[in-house]
Amino acid sequence: MTDQPAQVPTTESTKQWFVLRVASNREDQVREALERKVKMENLGDLIGRILVPRERIKRVKSGQQKVAEHKLYPGYVFVEMQLKSDGEMEERAWDLFKETRDVGDFIGQKNRPEPIKPKEVEKIIAEAEKPEAGPTVKVDFQKGDRVKIWEGPFENFEGNVDEIFPDKGVVRVIVTIFGRATPLEVEYWQLEKMQ
Secondary structure, X not given: OOOOOOOOOOOOOXXXXXXXXXXXXXXXXXXXXXXXXXXXXXXXXXEEEEEOOEEEEEEEEOOEXXXXXXXXXOOEEEEEEOOOOOOOOOHHHHHHXXXXXXXXXXXXXXXXXXXXXXXHHHXXXXXXXXXXXXXXXXXXXXXXXXXXXXXXXXXXXXXXXEEEEOOOOEEEEEXXXXXXXXXXXXXXXXXXXXX
């Protein structure tokens, strides 16, 4: 089997992806409403998939793991759609979007949305279609960062980040204890970055 570059799946090669501005925190409701309307009004020939890309983040605190979902692009919905040959939207599609609650405009000029570049589309689709298993741990530290331990047995010790273990939610910090450099593994939420 040979490794081939990821193909951007589309229902038709003439459909492109566009960014639709929507009311913040209403992305899912807008997506659901648009999908229902596309089906009811038989607009599948013009409008393909409608996505709200998310990432799943695992947080570890006191040994407890919690998984949360976050929208990657709050206030935006991604729409796969076919335009007319002159670059304008079909009137049926334009009406569908304008008559949907909490929908703003597409990025681009009025009635002429600007398509997303293919490289960006690949990234967005890969994020949206990631396997459900294995959320990532969000750790906002990098090797070499100066940090302070603000909770636990080594509270108020300062050190440098040596290594990050995202699967465990732990950061190895090198601190000085009795004049010696000592590595400590500390949960990431017990640390704060120093300026």
